[in-house]
Amino acid sequence: MQHEDLNHACAYIISELNRIETVAGTLAMIEREHYDTLNRFDHRELLDVAVEEQSAARQLSMVKQVCGELVQKMAEIQQAVGRQGETGHASSH
Amino acid sequence: MLRLIENWLRSAINETVDKALTRLVRDQYPESIAEMLPSLQKVGGVRFAELLMRSAQGAPAPRPLGSPQRFSPWEQLLFNPVHLCRFPTPENVPVATAVTIGPRARRPLTVAIPILIAGMSFGGALSKRAKIALARAASAVGTATNTGEAGLLAEERAAARLLIGQYNRGGWLNAPEQYRQLDAIEIQLGQGAQGSTPQRTRARNIGPDYREVFGLAEGEDAVIHSRLPGVNSQQEFIRLVRRLRAETGVPVGLKIAATHHLERELAVALEAGVDFVTVDGAEGGTHGGAPTLQDDMGLPTLYAVARARDYLVRQKAAGGVSLIAAGGLITPGQMLKAMALGADAVYIGTAAVIALIGDQAVEALPFEPPTSMVVYTGKLTDQLDEDRAARSLQRFLNACVTEMEMVAVSLGRTALADINKSDLCALDPVLARATGVQLGLVAPDRQERLFPELAGRWQPGWLPPAEPPGGSLPERQDPLEPVH
Numbered sequence: 001m002q003h004e005d006l007n008h009a010c011a012y013i014i015s016e017l018n019r020i021e022t023v024a025g026t027l028a029m030i031e032r033e034h035y036d037t038l039n040r041f042d043h044r045e046l047l048d049v050a051v052e053e054q055s056a057a058r059q060l061s062m063v064k065q066v067c068g069e070l071v072q073k074m075a076e077i078q079q080a081v082g083r084q085g086e087t088g089h090a091s092s093h
Numbered sequence: 094m095l096r097l098i099e100n101w102l103r104s105a106i107n108e109t110v111d112k113a114l115t116r117l118v119r120d121q122y123p124e125s126i127a128e129m130l131p132s133l134q135k136v137g138g139v140r141f142a143e144l145l146m147r148s149a150q151g152a153p154a155p156r157p158l159g160s161p162q163r164f165s166p167w168e169q170l171l172f173n174p175v176h177l178c179r180f181p182t183p184e185n186v187p188v189a190t191a192v193t194i195g196p197r198a199r200r201p202l203t204v205a206i207p208i209l210i211a212g213m214s215f216g217g218a219l220s221k222r223a224k225i226a227l228a229r230a231a232s233a234v235g236t237a238t239n240t241g242e243a244g245l246l247a248e249e250r251a252a253a254r255l256l257i258g259q260y261n262r263g264g265w266l267n268a269p270e271q272y273r274q275l276d277a278i279e280i281q282l283g284q285g286a287q288g289s290t291p292q293r294t295r296a297r298n299i300g301p302d303y304r305e306v307f308g309l310a311e312g313e314d315a316v317i318h319s320r321l322p323g324v325n326s327q328q329e330f331i332r333l334v335r336r337l338r339a340e341t342g343v344p345v346g347l348k349i350a351a352t353h354h355l356e357r358e359l360a361v362a363l364e365a366g367v368d369f370v371t372v373d374g375a376e377g378g379t380h381g382g383a384p385t386l387q388d389d390m391g392l393p394t395l396y397a398v399a400r401a402r403d404y405l406v407r408q409k410a411a412g413g414v415s416l417i418a419a420g421g422l423i424t425p426g427q428m429l430k431a432m433a434l435g436a437d438a439v440y441i442g443t444a445a446v447i448a449l450i451g452d453q454a455v456e457a458l459p460f461e462p463p464t465s466m467v468v469y470t471g472k473l474t475d476q477l478d479e480d481r482a483a484r485s486l487q488r489f490l491n492a493c494v495t496e497m498e499m500v501a502v503s504l505g506r507t508a509l510a511d512i513n514k515s516d517l518c519a520l521d522p523v524l525a526r527a528t529g530v531q532l533g534l535v536a537p538d539r540q541e542r543l544f545p546e547l548a549g550r551w552q553p554g555w556l557p558p559a560e561p562p563g564g565s566l567p568e569r570q571d572p573l574e575p576v577h
Contacts, residue, residue, distance in 0.1 A: 032187065048484060051491045052233070055205070058494065059235035062191035062205040069193075 003085040010078035014071055021067035024060045031057035143384050155381030157464055158443045159286045159421065164375050164393035167427045169521045171533060174503040181505050188498040189508035192438050194237075194277060194415045195344025195368030202255060202277045202344050204438065205235025206494045207509055208428060211378075211419055211442035212259050212281065212348070214241030216303035217294055217315065218380035219446075220474035221248060222482075223467035226449055228252035229479065230486035234494075239440070242281055242317055244306040245271045259348070260337070262291075263317045265307045269340070277343050277369070280333070282321060283350035285377020285394070285420040287386045292317040298470050327361050334365035344368035344415070350390070351375065351397030351420065356404045363408055369415035370405075371440065372397045376421025378443040380468055394420035394431065399528040402435020411435070425493040429500055433512045434528060444489070451485030453478060 001009070031053045038050035122128045133141055139161055146154035175181060182188065194202040210231050215224045218241060229252050231238040237255035240246070244265040250256055258266050258275035262282070265271075272278055283289040294315040299307075307315055324330050337345045346369035347362045355372065362370055374394025379387070392400075398418045405411040418436035421443070422428050428439045446467055454463035457473050465471035497509055504516045518533030519525035522543055525532040535542050 028187065048488070051488055054491055054495070055234045055487065057187075058190050059205040061187060061189060062203060062235060065189065065191045066203050 003081065003088065006081045007078065007085070010074055010081060014074045014078065017067045017071045017074065021064050021071070024064040024067065028057045028060035028064065031060060153383035153385070156384050156387060157379070157381050157468070158446075159378035159382075160376060160384075160387035162376075162388055163421070165395035165421065165427075166521065166524060167395060167424075167430055169524050170395075170430050170433075170517050170519055170528075170530060172429075172433075172500055172504060173516055173518055175505045179505040182502040182507055184502065186507055188501045188506070189510070190494055190498065191235075192415075192510055194417070194438060195346065196415070197413050198338070198344040198368045199342035200276075200344075201368075202237065202257070204237055204255060206490065207432060207438040207497075208490055208493060209236055209257070209417065209438055209440050210238035210445050211440035212239035212241035212257075212279065212284075213380070213442055213446070214243035214259075215246045215249065215306060216243060216299065216469050217241065217292075217317075218469065219467055220469050220471065220477070221246065221302060222474060222477045222479050223446075223449065224249045225252050226477070226479045226482035227445065227486065228256070229483035230449070230490065231255070233483065233487045234490045236490070237276065239279065240266060240275075244308060245274060246306050250274055260321075260333075261317065262319070262321050263307070263315060264322045265315075267322070272337070273341060275341070275343060278337055278341065278345045279348045279369075279371060280321065280330075280337075280346065281348045283373070284348070284379065285350050285373035285375050285391055286379035287382045288350045288352075288390045289319050290383075290386055291319045292382075300469075303469070327364075330361060331365040334362075334367055338366060338368070346370060346415070346417070348373060348419075350377070351392040351394065351401075352390075353392055355392065355397060355400050359401060359404050360408075363405075363410055363414065367414060369417055369437075370401065371417040371419055372401050373440075374398075374418070374420025377419060378421070378446075394418060394422065395434070396527060398431050398434045398436050403529070405435075425496040426500075428493065429497045429509070429512065430517065432509060433514060433517050434530075435514075437510070445486060448489035449482045449486045450477075451482065451489075453481060453485075 035050050035053040035057065038046050038053060041047070117125060117127050120127075136144065143154045143156065190206045191203060192207045194204065210227050213219050213227070215221060224246060225248050228238045228249050232252065232254040237257050238249070238253050239257045240249065240259050242259050242261035242263055242265070245258065255276045257277040257279050258272055259279050259281040260267055260272060296312045296314050299309065299315060303309070303315070304311065309315060324333060334345055345367060347367050348371035349358055351372040351374045352358070359370060372394075374397045375391030376394055397420070398416070401416055402411065405414055405416060415437040416435055417438050417440055418431040419440035419442070422431060422439050422441055423444045428441070431439050446464070450463045450466055453466060456476055457463045457466050461473055466473045466477045468474070501507070501509055501512060504512060506512050506516070514528070514530050517530045519528065519530040520533055522532055522534075524530070526544065531537055532540060532543060
């Protein structure tokens with residue numbers, strides 16, 4: 001893969017990770033609202049579903065956190081790719 | 094007719110009780126059953142029962158679930174809610190519960206909640222159904238479960254989204270084709286309930302499924318050695334850790350029984366480059382171990398966590414090397430206090446097993462103990478409903494984390510991982526000094542009244558979690574400075 005392609009790939013992955021991070025955060029919020037709603041009912045099965053919703057909310061929050069960390073790593077990779085590209089460009093002149 | 098029988102029975106019982114009580118009151122000790130009362134009080138109920146078991150069997154009584162003694166004074170630590178000096182967290186702000194184990198590893202392990210299921214082996218401890226139910230519950234809440242000292246149980250691997258495997262002293266999970274299937278590797282050199290004592294499961298208690306998973310021949314005992322096979326020096330341990338890290342990329346950690354040698358053990362672990370350390374306090378559970386190993390060895394979990402964290406900070410390893418606390422953590426309050434003292438995550442074993450059994454305990458009682466539904470050699474293992482058990486544990490874990498989140502809100506924190514020693518106060522001066530938690534009996538800027546050597550060296554908010562090497566504290570600052 002060429003240096004430019006690598007750079008574009010990194011940018012694309014970072015952009016998608018940012019999008020997944022946002023979606024995960026939004027879905028986590030919705031799951032938490034579902035938990036609150038379901039908890040209003042005094043019904044055993046609904047309460048079990050509520051517990052599952054709360055677990056889902058926490059796992060989506062985890063996905064959001066992991067995405068944030070991956071974005072940082074990808075940014076580091078992108079910078080490294082950029083530096084390598086500059087070095088290669090300079091040495092070819 | 095029934096009335097007549099009832100009256101006759103009442104009369105007979107009354108007469109019998111009267112006679113018994115009269116004898117109890119009038120007879121001297123040598124002739125009275127009342128002699129049992131001071132004897133029981135002197136010896137203690139559990140010790141009395143175990144004394145009789147030893148005299149009947151001539152061998153250690155394999156007591157389940159660890160020591161009944163409560164070594165760690167968790168109740169002497171309290172959290173500090175905030176109102177104005179710092180504001181509580183608004184209720185619409187979520188509290189982050191996820192933690193990453195082994196952030197320096199090529200493939201760190203991130204879990205959605207900081208509670209992990211402790212190592213409890215298939216066969217050596219639990220039944221296959223129980224292991225699968227634990228794995229399913231862990232996966233449902235986004236956390237990891239642990240193989241314990243066993244081989245790789247295919248059903249457990251399939252049910253667990255995240256599986257920590259113990260590279261163990263029996264050698265059953267130590268082949269590359271096994272440990273490469275794990276999400277983290279925990280080198281097991283000891284446990285709180287048994288130290289580094291060897292253990293043996295007799296062939297008569299080993300079924301075909303157990304033999305298959307452990308790779309045992311028919312009639313062969315399952316033996317856990319006191320040392321890890323092939324590791325007889327610190328250098329061999331260091332080489333093992335480095336090899337496993339390079340080969341797998343997953344977090345590689347060390348599990349030990351917490352002891353007074355803790356720092357010396359951790360020094361070797363850090364030199365080896367472990368990604369995480371599990372300290373299992375003296376309250377740690379087991380499926381069945383000698384009472385003396387459980388009651389009379391090790392270091393309480395509370396002090397073990399505080400010391401381990403302190404050592405990691407002094408070695409500038411905190412943050413890079415994760416600390417997992419284990420041993421007798423039953424309530425969410427205890428779990429969160431362990432985290433405030435420096436643990437990144439906690440393992441629960443006994444609490445998980447009790448929650449797993451849940452309301453199915455009634456199926457066993459009153460003629461069998463509830464644990465007979467989950468231990469490998471139990472009589473009622475076939476009666477455990479995996480779905481119900483997994484759901485029961487899932488509810489328990491959810492309740493625990495919810496309670497932890499509630500505390501975090503009251504502390505003004507937005508992440509469980511942000512809770513630290515400054516969020517605690519101690520009710521006991523020795524505990525305060527030992528753990529670095531401020532003493533709740535006097536104001537933050539008046540701690541020197543009880544600890545004169547701190548005069549002029551105390552920060553009004555709290556003892557900073559990242560105490561600089563050498564233990565020197567910052568100079569006193571404005572006493573009205575708000576806590577952060």
